[in-house]
Amino acid sequence: MSDQVVTGDVDLSIVDEMVERYGTEPSAAIPILLGLQESYRYLPIDALRYVTEKTEATPDQVYGVATFYGQFRLKPVGEHIVRVCHGTACHVRGAVSIDQVVCDSLGLADGEDTTEDYKYTLEKVACLGCCSLSPVIMIDDKVYGSLTRKKVQRIFKKLGREGAK
Numbered sequence: 722m723s724d725q726v727v728t729g730d731v732d733l734s735i736v737d738e739m740v741e742r743y744g745t746e747p748s749a750a751i752p753i754l755l756g757l758q759e760s761y762r763y764l765p766i767d768a769l770r771y772v773t774e775k776t777e778a779t780p781d782q783v784y785g786v787a788t789f790y791g792q793f794r795l796k797p798v799g800e801h802i803v804r805v806c807h808g809t810a811c812h813v814r815g816a817v818s819i820d821q822v823v824c825d826s827l828g829l830a831d832g833e834d835t836t837e838d839y840k841y842t843l844e845k846v847a848c849l850g851c852c853s854l855s856p857v858i859m860i861d862d863k864v865y866g867s868l869t870r871k872k873v874q875r876i877f878k879k880l881g882r883e884g885a886k
């Protein structure tokens with residue numbers, strides 16, 4: 722076990738653990754970054770820099786992986802992820818309107834995806850795989866289907882979010 726290295730709020734010992742687990746070959750970059758994202762919930766820039774120091778992967782390779790794959794996040798995310806489906810079935814049944822109510826409920830302005838208190842992050846997704854329930858949103862692992870604007874308002878009201886930032 723290595724000495725703990727902490728940069729700002731980022732505990733870099735997690736990088737050491739991942740490198741120990743997956744090795745230093747450039748090909749280890751993907752599993753290392755997946756492990757880091759699971760721990761940090763996103764990929765902090767200090768952790769990515771440290772990966773380039775601790776492995777044989779070049780900065781181009783590490784940043785290439787981090788930016789190429791859609792599942793990697795480069796910004797901190799909220800405690801809860803709200804996924805609003807914009808797939809065809811949901812789009813036809815009013816996903817845009819549902820999305821607007823979600824944004825209003827979370828107090829998100831245009832272009833914002835995470836609430837100021839880092840409780841919620843909004844993601845637009847292509848299909849959640851339950852089109853017969855469209856329009857659909859997911860909050861963490863829970864699916865809410867056959868939504869109307871009112872139903873969405875009720876869901877967020879229950880969660881204590883009624884437009885507060």
Ligand code: FES
Binds near residue numbers: 810811850855
């Ligand atoms: S299009 Fe929304 S769940 Fe498939």
